[in-house]
Amino acid sequence: MDYQFTIIVPIYNEEDNMERLESELTKYLSIASKKTKVLLVNDGSKDKSQTFIETICERNTHFHYIQFEKNCGLSAAIKAGFDHADTPLVGYIDSDLQTAPEDFNLLLEQIEHYDLVTGVRSNRKDSFVKNMSSLIANGIRRAFTNDGMDDTGCPLKVIKTAYAKRIPMFKGLHRFLPAMILLQNGKIIQIPVQHFPRIAGQAKFGLWNRLLGPLADCFAYLWMKKKYINYTVAKKS
Template structure:
């Protein structure tokens, strides 16, 4: 696996949990995107403890394309764990993230890439959401809770299409629900965050792993964790040094 950045500039993390029906279409969309990507790009699937045939399908997909790689987590740890596992091993300059359900499409990474040089996190803002009513309602409520607590100015932190500078990603504090606070956590590092409108599509196969209780109640609880981290988060700027490069 080539995660050292010599060949690629962007690595796209794709967390997967029981998405066997979506994987063939997902692989096609990602393969087609690599041909039009505006920077050299590779893909990292993170199999998050799937109990269906997802791991076997991922292994087959990666076997046939050198720009596709994967890791498998022994047990299901959730989205934040899958993202952190990817952040920990990626060494390309940029890290992307997209969900396996294809409600956002890889081709829109090119829209985000237009703005990444002047920002540290660029994320999508889903236009004309194509979600079921309860999922849409829970997302709206969760976003309102989060904006009140974080004051990050982000309308759609749950959008599953993001590009982040890897140096910032590697410094993110790990906790359950971390993925909901990526913009605010980047801002804690004095990073710049931008959101741009993208298209949103209905889920074709499978079902969402989120529901009203875990999205709204989970976000409410995680907001207090974020406030604790914000109060104790360590940042510093070195004003002078006599250290010499090796």
Template structure:
């Protein structure tokens, strides 16, 4: 299917967010009306065990702006986002969490920086999370930047726009969503970070704990640093140029 250059698909992973799904489309109305792109919302049900899928089907049926895909079982945030990249048919893809702790209107700030950058990522100002969550995230971000030197302060911010081609060129692994800036820079592409708003969670519960917020990301950071150190670069100085012979069909 041909890529839509004037479109952007906003990927919204969902795992047991039944209470908040009805808020999603109204929260996006302002952004959709002011965006310079034709906006599609793609909800990815990551094997929810509550009634999230039923609610997703309702809003998809009521709006041409909303599409969805659903996993048969929980596969994790990175898998949900990656599936969204693959399902999308637009030149640009966005990402936001279903809990709406970031503001869809801030996508307008990110839009203003493309196509000069391949990834525009948010930086949450005045985060409204718990002290433990904020501290573990701050340490993980410091460790990641110390190891990878991506120059980003809030790599895990759930508000991003990137080119779909850059997104699909990233290696897929569990936890990749924490490293979008570094994975974009590895490709030799451009990244910028923009301040965005942050709000307390209103519905649902956080899916993160000490293991998946701190320990696992540290292991992934070390693995990614190893991969960066093992990169091999080359420059082609010459190549043969031959005309392709025309093929005649009788």
């Protein structure tokens, strides 16, 4: 089947969300603006997530999965998705579905003219502490990267796969995807998307992950930016 778009779904201990995840993504596949498949990446879950994942993939031909031997983190799960993608376009969404799969169509409308299209969560349905820590962290990151993005933590993105595969992913750098596309001289844009409260499972990020961790990652990004190799082949035999 000639797929054009792969949706990566990182999963870590989300058994309470799996049935809803299957339902919502199946609905989206019927209205997707491009032929789409789903890659579920189990990041070493310790609950029954893998059982649900295998059942989902057995009864849905458009769903596939990767299972890690152990928990490696969100950046690793996203990178694994990039590495295994075989479609021209790749994107990702969190398994808690605080963003809506149907909003992928809004991002896909713009991807022809850009190399990364990211959502920006309008009217966020998170706690005051979570919203403020994200606001501060985004401000700090934006000062370091000058990427102009207001919400790089938004778990709804579409990227041209050729660019995604060239991103040298390290822990924490999932927050820097727009900046990493800019390092490749790519074009980026942000589009407002819906946001919903988490209704099942537990958040995997606390104050450290959202604020202090990203600050440390900014220095890693600056080092990488200085050392980054970017070339364009003018001619070959």
